[in-house]
Amino acid sequence: MDIRQIEFFVAVAEELNFTRAAELTHVTQSGLSSSIRSLERELRHQLFDRSPRSVALTPAGHAFLPRARRILADSRAALRELTSQQDATGALSLGAEQCLGDVIDLPDVLAAFRTRHPGVTIQFEQQGSLAVLxxxxxxxxDAGLIAELGSTPPRDREITSFEIARDGFELLLSPEHPLASTAISWPAFEAHPFVDLPDDWTARQIIDAAFRRRRLLRRSAVTAEDVHMLLDLVRRGLGPALVPASYAAKPQAEGLIRRPVPDSDLTWLVHFVARADASPTVQPFADMLIAAETVDEARTALGGNAAREAGRNVEIG
Structure with a gap:
């Protein structure tokens, strides 16, 4: 999660209008809507009731609003403190794996960072996570956003890191694929070649390891280095794909069948990493990202609120 998602949520909650909120936050309405959907997926709660003529906060949205405002206030206080000390200037070199799903809208975050710190020149590159690290x-x-295999950040005294997201996996299928209308099981996967990401992508390594643990044969029909190409190939019926859930939620996956993975032990993690002696430009950028533990706390709080709402509804009924 990133600060811009929180800004978008608060703007919509206060305006109860996506068009006005997009104008206030200087983003397209489609970008704002996509960001809100991503936030709802991360929190696992619907925050708004939407209809063609109105927008209203759900009980979870009402519960999250004060927490979101506190997160924004803390972020802005940190920004004021940094600005009062010295405006960030110089360069920021940042790397990331080619596609981090909907975990973070990097173009929007980079644009917002430049608006807040116009004295910083940004150099951005995309490579595999191991290469970025x-x-x-x-x-x-100076810093990177990397996907990881394990549940812990890199163990390196020279590297500082924090988790910003974790995701499960889903099976994507064309409606005509045989697995779309049958029970899903890991042994059933052996009969079907997959549409895959390259073997140096973290998501692919997680899937390959899951097949090895189960001693199952795994075959690839085609490998694609671009996620949108992968989705199109699945749509054309070249095979199913196992992907992080945030990939499956992309608008480009609309019309594909999404199935949960049975007995899934697949977890895809994303960490922000930087050298312990990183450039001063790194901290202002890191402050625009929200650690996964903060998201977990919000999710837990919303879950408790949902349970209380359900309890009240039962008593009233």
Whole structure:
């Protein structure tokens, strides 16, 4: 999650109008709507009731609003403190894996960062996560966003990191694929070649490891280095794809069948990483990201609120 998602949520909650909220936050309405949907997926709660003529907060949205305002206030206080000390200037070199799903809207975050820190020049590059981590470790990049296999950040005294997201996996299918209308099981996957990401992508490594643990044969029909190409190939019936849930939620996946993975032990993590002695430009950028533990706390609080709402509804009924 990132600060811009919180800004978008608060704007919509206060305006109860997506068009006006988009104008106030200087983003397209489609970008704002996509960001709100991503936030709802991360929190696992619907925040707004939408109809063609009105927008209203759900009980979860009402519960999240004060927390969102506190997060924004803390972020703005940190920004004021940094600005009062010295405006950030210089360069920020940032790397990321090619596609981080809907975990973070990097173009929007980078644009917002430049607006707040016009004295910083940004250099951005995309590589595999291991390559990004290696370039951060050797000082060729100031910071990176990397997907990881395990449940812990890199164990390196020279690297500081925090988790910003974790995601499960889903099976994507064309409506005509045989698995779309049958029971899903891991042994059933052996009969079907997959549409896959390259084997140096973290998501692919997680899937391959899951097949090895189950001692199952795994076949690829085609490998695609672009997520949108992968979705199109699945749509054309070249095979199913196992992907992080945030990939499956992309607008480009509309019309595909989404199935939960049975007995899933697949987890896709994203960490922000930087050298412990990183450039001063890194901290203002890191402050625009929200640690996964903050999201977990909000999700837990919303779950408790939902339970209380359900209890009240039962008593009233």
């Amino acid at each position: 290696d370039r951060v470790r050797h000082g060729k990049l």
